Amino acid sequence: MNPSATDWPKRSADLSDDGILEISMGPQHPSTHGVFRMNVKLDGETVVWLKPVFGYLHRNHEQLAEKMSYFGSMPYTDRLDYFSSLSNNWAYALSVEKLTGIEVPERAEYLRVLLAELTRLQNHSAFLGFLLGDMGAWGSVLMYAFRERDLILDLFESLTGSRMMCNYMRFGGCRCDLPAGWLAQARKVVDDYPAFLDEMEQLLVGNEILVARTQGVGVLSGADAINGGLTGPMLRASGVDYDIRKVDRYGIYDRFDFQVPLGAHGDTYDRLMVRLLEMRESLKILDAVLREIPEGPILDPKSKSRGLRPPVGEAYARLEAPKGELGFYLISDKSPEPYRYRVRPPSLINLTLLEDMCLGSKIADVMVILGSVDIVLGEVDR
Amino acid sequence: MKTKANSKPEQMLPLGDIKVQIMAALPGAACEIVPNPGPSGQDSLRVEPASVLAVARFLRDDERHLFDYCSNVTGVDWLDQTVSETVKVAGTDAAGQATELEEKVERVVPGYLEAVYHLYSVAKKTGPLVLRVRTGNRSDDVEIPSLTPLWRSCEFQEREIFDLYGIRFSGHPDLRRLLMWDTFEGHPMRKDYQSPDETLAFATANGKEDV
Numbered sequence: 010m011n012p013s014a015t016d017w018p019k020r021s022a023d024l025s026d027d028g029i030l031e032i033s034m035g036p037q038h039p040s041t042h043g044v045f046r047m048n049v050k051l052d053g054e055t056v057v058w059l060k061p062v063f064g065y066l067h068r069n070h071e072q073l074a075e076k077m078s079y080f081g082s083m084p085y086t087d088r089l090d091y092f093s094s095l096s097n098n099w100a101y102a103l104s105v106e107k108l109t110g111i112e113v114p115e116r117a118e119y120l121r122v123l124l125a126e127l128t129r130l131q132n133h134s135a136f137l138g139f140l141l142g143d144m145g146a147w148g149s150v151l152m153y154a155f156r157e158r159d160l161i162l163d164l165f166e167s168l169t170g171s172r173m174m175c176n177y178m179r180f181g182g183c184r185c186d187l188p189a190g191w192l193a194q195a196r197k198v199v200d201d202y203p204a205f206l207d208e209m210e211q212l213l214v215g216n217e218i219l220v221a222r223t224q225g226v227g228v229l230s231g232a233d234a235i236n237g238g239l240t241g242p243m244l245r246a247s248g249v250d251y252d253i254r255k256v257d258r259y260g261i262y263d264r265f266d267f268q269v270p271l272g273a274h275g276d277t278y279d280r281l282m283v284r285l286l287e288m289r290e291s292l293k294i295l296d297a298v299l300r301e302i303p304e305g306p307i308l309d310p311k312s313k314s315r316g317l318r319p320p321v322g323e324a325y326a327r328l329e330a331p332k333g334e335l336g337f338y339l340i341s342d343k344s345p346e347p348y349r350y351r352v353r354p355p356s357l358i359n360l361t362l363l364e365d366m367c368l369g370s371k372i373a374d375v376m377v378i379l380g381s382v383d384i385v386l387g388e389v390d391r
Numbered sequence: 392m393k394t395k396a397n398s399k400p401e402q403m404l405p406l407g408d409i410k411v412q413i414m415a416a417l418p419g420a421a422c423e424i425v426p427n428p429g430p431s432g433q434d435s436l437r438v439e440p441a442s443v444l445a446v447a448r449f450l451r452d453d454e455r456h457l458f459d460y461c462s463n464v465t466g467v468d469w470l471d472q473t474v475s476e477t478v479k480v481a482g483t484d485a486a487g488q489a490t491e492l493e494e495k496v497e498r499v500v501p502g503y504l505e506a507v508y509h510l511y512s513v514a515k516k517t518g519p520l521v522l523r524v525r526t527g528n529r530s531d532d533v534e535i536p537s538l539t540p541l542w543r544s545c546e547f548q549e550r551e552i553f554d555l556y557g558i559r560f561s562g563h564p565d566l567r568r569l570l571m572w573d574t575f576e577g578h579p580m581r582k583d584y585q586s587p588d589e590t591l592a593f594a595t596a597n598g599k600e601d602v
Contacts, residue, residue: 069555069580238460239544251513319429321428321429322427325433325463334462336509341429348467357547361546390570
């Protein structure tokens with residue numbers, strides 16, 4: 010069997026090749042998390058070949074951004090990974106700040122950490138629900154997760170006006186200050202969250218079906234994960250100690266005491282557990298932020314969003330988004346539009362080794378492995 | 392399952408030192424430092440296509456660098472540029488004496504496509520090292536070596552550059568379009584790309600053409 014680059018579009022079923030069955034999974038498959046397609050070749054039920062097909066949600070985000078002002082792209086970054094719009098905002102603001110040398114006031118740094126960690130909490134909670142949905146526990150776990158996620162989205166809505174497309178960060182700070190009573194409400198959410206995590210752990214960790222479906226499934230070694238450019242929980246589940254919050258210490262992450270959970274086997278179970286543990290670490294950070302957040306301005310008075318013309322140069326800035334390393338690479342030629350605007354999408358690059366993880370697995374495990382990557386197609390296809 | 396605190400990140404060597412080490416290890420390599428005038432201070436290392444594989448392998452495997460993780464790969468399109476320069480030419484002044492005169496000349500700097508790689512080291516927690524490779528021009532000389540054999544993270548990203556910019560990566564295992572469909576013509580991220588929608592004129596009900 011020789012997978013050729015030219016035999017495309019493929020027929021959805023081909024039985025001619027020694028009983029190898031070729032099927033097209035997606036783009037309307039309910040478990041592919043959006044319009045994502047995989048061409049899979051099966052020997053019986055075993056995957057022998059798998060190629061992802063992208064582009065169903067492609068709108069050339071980068072070209073749009075190169076035709077509008079720096080500030081004009083900020084709301085569009087929400088639509089990349091639409092589960093974590095605040096992390097996207099921050100990553101873009103971070104790279105523009107690096108490009109221009111804008112400083113960020115202390116209170117705004119705290120607000121950014123606060124919102125980014127809340128984003129991580131709700132992203133990972135939803136991830137657990139979706140992953141269990143992929144395994145057949147359709148609905149109930151997801152609804153528990155969404156119940157808690159909604160409390161965080163309420164916070165986002167009262168602060169930014171939107172539950173998902175928040176468009177909140179600005180170059181040199183944040184858009185608006187917290188409304189009255191917001192911190193108390195956030196404190197309640199953070200204090201109540203461990204009970205939900207305990208409940209989730211009791212429900213999931215020892216569950217016989219979950220263990221059978223995830224342990225030893227989609228195993229990836231640490232060396233392969235690094236070489237394949239995997240980042241975030243995917244990389245750490247393979248035992249690689251690399252968290253950009255610790256490595257780059259962007260923002261004010263050097264002030265907080267938290268640990269980096271690592272997996273030992275690099276399988277789907279570890280990816281799930283790493284995220285569960287990461288949520289507990291995020292709660293530690295949130296607890297400290299809510300205790301220490303200072304008063305003060307939230308926007309650097311010298312910064313300007315409109316009519317921004319950064320000096321000639323380029324900058325790559327990245328941060329630890331819930332799904333991995335989200336980076337923005339910008340080149341400025343001192344015009345109001347970026348000469349080059351590039352998003353480094355963790356969701357796309359984490360799929361590089363999808364075939365490696367799936368080879369030799371059963372077809373039913375492909376969905377579980379894909380679910381454990383945690384992709385959002387808005388970011389994969391851009 | 393274990394948790395552990397990270398070690399303190401090391402500092403990356405200055406780019407000048409890295410270049411000296413590359414030249415010592417690979418005497419034939421052709422590379423130069425491209426300074427970054429902006430506040431970010433991320434200078435980059437431009438390598439000729441002929442030596443990029445050797446240089447990249449050195450950066451990945453050498454104990455002093457260990458750039459084991461290629462984070463970001465992207466294309467940049469640089470159009471032909473007309474620059475006017477003032478040059479000094481020999482001539483005679485009003486009194487008939489031989490002297491140097493200043494003359495303005497216009498010169499076309501040919502454009503090129505560029506692949507930019509951001510390398511990090513997970514082992515040493517350093518980076519980014521910015522590696523740039525340029526094609527000969529924007530039309531027929533657009534082939535540069537693929538770095539996918541060294542870092543598999545380049546696979547989809549180089550496909551995307553091939554798709555959107557039209558750089559051909561020799562040695563890439565599966566060089567197909569990534570985001571656009573296979574029958575699509577052109578490379579939409581190029582600076583001179585004209586979208587068909589912008590040039591098509593549609594007849595409207597009252598007979599006028601609506602662009």
